[in-house]
Amino acid sequence: MISIYKAKDYKELSRKAANIISAQIIMKPSCVLGLATGTSPIGIYNQLTEWYEKGDLDFSEVSTVNLDEYIGLDAANPQSYRYFMNTNLFDRVNIDIHNTNVPNGMAEDLEGECDSYDNLIHVLGGIDLQLLGLGHNGHIGFNEPGESFEKGTHIVDLSPSTIDANSRLFESKEDVPRRAITMGIRTIMQAGIVLLVASGKDKAYIVRDAFWGKISPEVPASVLQLHKNLIVVADEDALSKSPVTDNYTVLR
Ligand code: F6R
Secondary structure, three states, X not given: OEEEEEEOOHHHHHHHHXXXXXXXXHHOOOOEEEEOOOOOOHHHXXXXXXXXXXXXXXXXXXXXXXXXXXXXOOOOOOXXXXXXXXXXXXXXXXXXXXXXXXXXXXXXXXXXXXHHHHHXXXXXXXXXXXXXXXXXXXXXXXXXOOOOOOOOOEEEEOOHHHHHHHHHHOOOHHHOOOEEEEOOHHHHHOOOEEEEEEXXXXXXXXXXXXXXXXOEOOXXXXXXXXXXXXXXXXXXXXXXXXXXXXXXXXXX
């Protein structure tokens, strides 16, 4: 089933998506959450933290696996995804840090790190809910256009458009790492629920192409149309080029 929630704005989007994640935690306190970094989920992490502080959410049994990490950045580097997750969520709630996992971009054996990451997800029993943002070129995780849908966790060369987009968070474009480790599309597709969030006018065409366009490796997120339980939460701006009129639409 593909459900699309239209939110008024980023704040409402964050609240709706956080509600879905809390429902998952309440239904299964020992759930495995697949998490994302980037601008899109920041409001969600703030909302989850607020509900935790109010005593409405308990992360003590939750495990997490993040989608991706830059190669060559360690946990102490403020641009690393591990640092992002610690500061935006893990340090703010009662999750056991040992139950949080981000690929190690400093591993000596990077291929080995990819295999162990897939193995870890398997040992945890798979991902109950995977949160995703959406790249301007349709990437999910760092699965760039043209990637095979069959891959597990692997090493990628970032595309020029992703380097451009992510350079806003670095001092200069030259500082953006050129490679990353990412969960593959196969891993993402095996999650019980996929929750994708998109906000802003700059995502409007790619949201339309990903969910109303043809399924093709050229738009990696389009494969999600084949997922058994996909929830898209997007704001009006991100849905402004898509044929949705209602606040809640079931595509199929
Ligand atoms: C982040 C990730 C990326 C982002 C995507 C959108 O862990 O895997 O795929 O979700 O680049 O980024 P934002 O949310 O910054 O627009």
